[in-house]
Every structure is written in structure tokens, then in C-alpha cells.
Ligand SMILES: Nc1nc2c(ncn2[C@@H]2O[C@H](COP(=O)(O)OP(=O)(O)OP(=O)(O)O)[C@@H](O)[C@H]2O)c(=O)[nH]1
């Protein structure tokens with residue numbers, strides 16, 4: 001039994017972790033199946049498996065006014081549950097048992113979430129427990145609320161109670177037995193192969209054969225041919241029973257059936273086994289429903305995640321294009337470059353000539369305008385604002401994509417304000433990354449340059465100058481600078497490239513620039529990933545910790561354990 005209980009606990013835990021909060025078609029059925037099954041595991045399976053010889057619980061369920069409370073009182077021969085003309089009359093379920101079974105039904109673990117009340121009348125909630133000598137030992141009779149009145153809470157409670165039963169005593173009447181709602185329940189009992197009997201109350205005198213044969217026909221059609229039926233003839237009394245009880249003769253057969261259930265260990269064990277087996281075998285199909293719903297949720301979440309990945313990917317690609325096209329040479333980087341190379345001292349030195357360097361770059365420099373302050377003033381854009389604008393675009397694109405579906409809207413509903421804008425920390429994070437990148441480029445130059453730095457130093461470039469030249473190389477790879485600043489930017493870039501090439505050689509420069517560029521790309525991708533992570537957490541907050549496969553595995557594990565450990 002230990003393995004079975006373990007498997008059941010595992011399934012219970014897995015079902016408890018199922019999250020179905022997205023408005024998908026499959027969700028309502030999934031929620032219902034999940035809650036019902038988990039309820040039944042707690043209310044019935046765990047306590048029953050923990051003690052197979054515990055008293056039987058027979059639950060009286062059915063339409064409002066069918067006579068469940070009246071039959072309970074009449075069987076016991078005492079007013080244990082209030083019956084009445086006002087519908088629905090039973091709201092608090094009443095469990096009546098022999099005094100010997102009091103302990104099991106009050107603390108034994110059945111229906112653990114229903115607080116027990118005792119005393120003359122139900123307190124209004126939980127489960128009212130009454131003991132009476134006339135109930136056969138080993139049997140609890142539970143008078144449940146109805147399944148079809150205007151009180152929806154009654155139906156839920158009734159379904160929970162029926163789920164906890166070792167056997168159902170379904171109560172209907174001669175005029176109500178063909179109603180739709182009771183048949184939904186009867187078919188559920190059939191699907192779960194729960195031990196069951198049907199009492200047809202208030203049969204007009206002499207009509208028993210007509211009514212039962214029609215009911216039997218319906219049972220047959222619904223695959224319930226084996227269910228015993230107990231016709232109960234209408235007792236006189238008009239709308240209300242005179243003394244509130246049905247005569248003993250009318251109930252004789254039903255009483256015999258009930259007593260037979262607990263007459264000996266074998267018949268008691270047979271009922272326990274029938275229902276246990278039925279309920280356990282109903283589990284895979286019920287888990288299937290939950291599983292489908294879970295998979296649909298995960299699929300929907302994956303689609304949301306995908307659209308955020310796409311939006312940020314597109315934005316990063318666009319940013320990447322712009323990084324290479326020289327647009328950035330209008331900004332800070334250009335300033336830095338100028339700090340090192342844009343001085344007249346440097347230009348003079350170049351003009352005086354430094355061997356082959358001069359030879360190779362002289363032609364490029366001749367006729368070029370020297371970068372000046374005025375040109376610099378026109379250049380306002382910088383990397384930070386470029387990144388920010390792309391981050392902005394990606395956030396907005398993601399929000400727009402998500403808002404196009406109900407699932408996305410619901411997921412967005414728990415977002416913080418400003419989800420459609422870049423994060424507050426973007427600027428700081430980006431600045432840190434750029435500082436780090438700058439350092440990394442300098443380190444790279446130092447590592448790769450070897451003694452060529454001596455030449456660079458001779459040009460007063462130094463490590464910094466070479467580093468900045470590499471950065472300029474990164475931002476001018478595709479060359480296409482246009483507009484007013486083109487002359488300055490392109491000139492500066494060309495000077496940088498030419499210098500680098502002169503000092504380091506073409507391949508080395510290409511390498512340096514490529515490595516620096518890849519490094520920057522990676523850093524920017526990281527910055528964007530932080531931006532996107534807000535959407536990722538929103539999506540994750542809608543995902544439970546289990547998927548369909550885990551549920552399927554848990555159900556299979558359970559069925560294997562039951563096959564090996566079922567009592568015979
Ligand atoms: N005359 C007559 N009245 C009956 C008979 N059986 C039940 N009643 C009456 O039918 C009414 C409803 O009976 P209840 O026992 O309260 O019905 P219930 O199924 O418990 O109804 P809910 O608690 O609302 O779900 C009561 O007024 C009973 O007295 C019967 O055989 N003859």
C-alpha cells in the first residue's frame with residue numbers, strides 16, 4: 001500500500017501545482033477535473049487507502065425535495081436531519097452513524113476540510129455529525145444537499161460529498177427521475193464505477209411497476225443496468241408528511257440492502273473494493289482532461305514568449321545594423337577619438353611623417369577637413385539613445401503583440417506600469433556595459449598589439465588611441481554614413497582605420513574590430529535580455545510547475561501501483 005499511497009500523493013501534489021489561469025477553451029474543464037480529482041483524493045482515496053476496514057460511507061444525493069432527509073430520518077427512526085417544504089432544505093450535510101463509529105467519522109480523515117459539528121442542530125457549515133444506536137455499525141449515512149436547486153453552493157458540496165462516498169444512494173422521485181441533472185450525476189457514477197443504488201421516492205400507490213420498469217429502461221440505455229433500484233411508495237400526508245417519516249414497509253427493501261452492505265466483512269470489503277477500483281480507474285481519463293488543459297496553457301505561454309523573443313530579436317538586429325553604419329560616429333565615441341587624435345599636435349606629427357605610416361595615410365589625409373568644434377556640435381546622437389529607442393520599440397512591439405490575444409491581455413494585466421517602455425535601470429546598465437566594453441577593448445588591444453604598440457605610441461596614439469580607433473572601426477564597418485556629419489565621421493573613421501592598418505596590418509585590424517564588435521553585440525544582447533526578462537517573468541507567472549507529461553507519468557505510476565497492490 002505504501003507505493004500506492006506514495007503515487008497518489010505524487011499525483012495530488014502535481015495536480016496541486018497545475019496552473020490554469022489563462023482564458024482558453026480547455027481551461028474550465030481542466031479546472032473542474034483538477035479540483036474534483038484533488039478533492040476526491042483528499043476526501044476519499046487517501047483516508048480509504050489508509051484504512052480499508054474503516055466504516056462505509058453511504059451518501060444520499062439527488063434532486064431537491066426528493067426526500068433525502070426524509071429517508072434518512074425514516075431509516076434511523078429519528079429526526080436527525082431537518083426535512084421541509086422550503087426548497088432547498090438541507091444546506092449543511094448531516095452524517096449519522098452508530099456510536100461505535102463516531103471516532104472514525106469525526107477524526108478519521110474522511111472529508112478533512114469539513115469541520116464537524118455535533119449537538120441537536122447543524123451550526124450552519126461543515127459536516128453535522130449525529131450518532132444513533134439504530135444505524136448499523138460500520139456504516140455512515142450522509143444526507144447531502146441537493147444537486148439542482150438555485151443554490152449553486154449546494155451542488156458543489158453535494159458533488160464533493162458524493163466523491164467521498166463508498167457508495168451512492170441516489171434519491172429521486174416518480175415525477176423527477178427523468179430530469180436532466182440527475183442523469184449527469186448518474187453517468188458520472190457510471191464512469192467511475194462507483195457502487196450505487198437508486199431510491200425512487202413518492203411512487204403513487206399501485207404505480208411501482210410502471211415507474212420502475214421505465215427507470216430500468218433508462219438505466220439500461222445509460223449503461224447502468226446493474227444498479228439496484230428501490231421503489232418507495234408515497235406515504236399519505238399531502239404536500240408534507242404528517243409525522244415526517246416514511247412508513248417502515250415502504251423502506252424495508254432499501255433497509256435490507258443497506259444492512260446487507262455491512263452484514264459481513266466480505267460484502268463490506270466488496271463495496272470498498274468496487275468503488276476504490278472504479279475511482280482509481282477513472283483517474284487516467286480525468287488526468288487527461290487536466291493534461292490537455294495544461295498543455296494548451298503552456299502552448300499559449302510559449303507563443304507569448306516567442307513573440308517577445310521575436311520583438312527583442314528584431315530590435316537588436318535593427319540596432320546592430322545601425323551600429324555598423326556610422327551613425328554613432330556622431331557621438332561620444334567620436335569625442336573620445338578626437339581627444340586622442342584630433343589634436344593639431346597629432347596632425348602635425350602625421351604631416352611630418354612617420355615612415356611608412358605617412359606613406360600609407362598621407363593621401364587620405366590630404367584635403368580632409370580637420371574635425372572641428374562646430375561640426376561636433378551637430379552630432380548629438382549617441383549609443384545610449386540609440387539603444388534606448390530600440391529597447392522602447394521592442395517593449396512596445398511585445399505589448400502590442402500580446403494585446404492582440406485574450407491570453408496576452410490577461411498575462412499583461414498583472415504587469416507593472418511602464419511595461420511598454422524600457423526599464424528604469426536601462427541607462428545605468430547600458431553605461432556599465434559600455435564602460436566594461438571600453439575596458440575590454442583596451443585590454444584586447446594590449447593583448448594583441450605586442451610591440452606594435454611602440455609604433456602607436458610613437459604616433460602619440462597609445463593604448464587608448466588604438467582602443468578608440470578600434471571602436472570607431474566597429475561603428476563604421478559598413479561605411480554608409482550620410483548627412484551633414486558624413487564628412488567628419490567618415491573622415492575620422494577612415495583616419496582611424498588607416499592608422500590601425502598602418503600600425504597593425506590589415507588582418508590584425510579586421511580581427512580586432514571583429515572581436516570588439518562581437519563583444520559589444522553580446523553585451524547589448526545581454527542588456528536587451530534584461531529588458532525582455534520582464535515579459536519572461538510575466539509569462540512564467542502564468543505557468544505552473546508541472547506539464548502534461550508529468551501528470552501523465554504520475555497517473556501511470558499510480559495505476560501500476562494499484563495493479564500491483566490492489567486488495568484481493
Ligand atoms: N406526502 C409525502 N411527502 C413526502 C414523502 N417523502 C418526502 N416528502 C416530503 O417532501 C418534502 C421534501 O423532503 P426532504 O426530505 O426535505 O427532501 P430533500 O431531498 O432532503 O430536499 P433538499 O434537502 O432540499 O435537497 C418534505 O416536506 C417531505 O415531508 C412522501 O412519501 N409522502
Ligand SMILES: [Mg+2]
Pocket residue numbers: 068069070082083089090143144145
Ligand atoms: Mg434534505
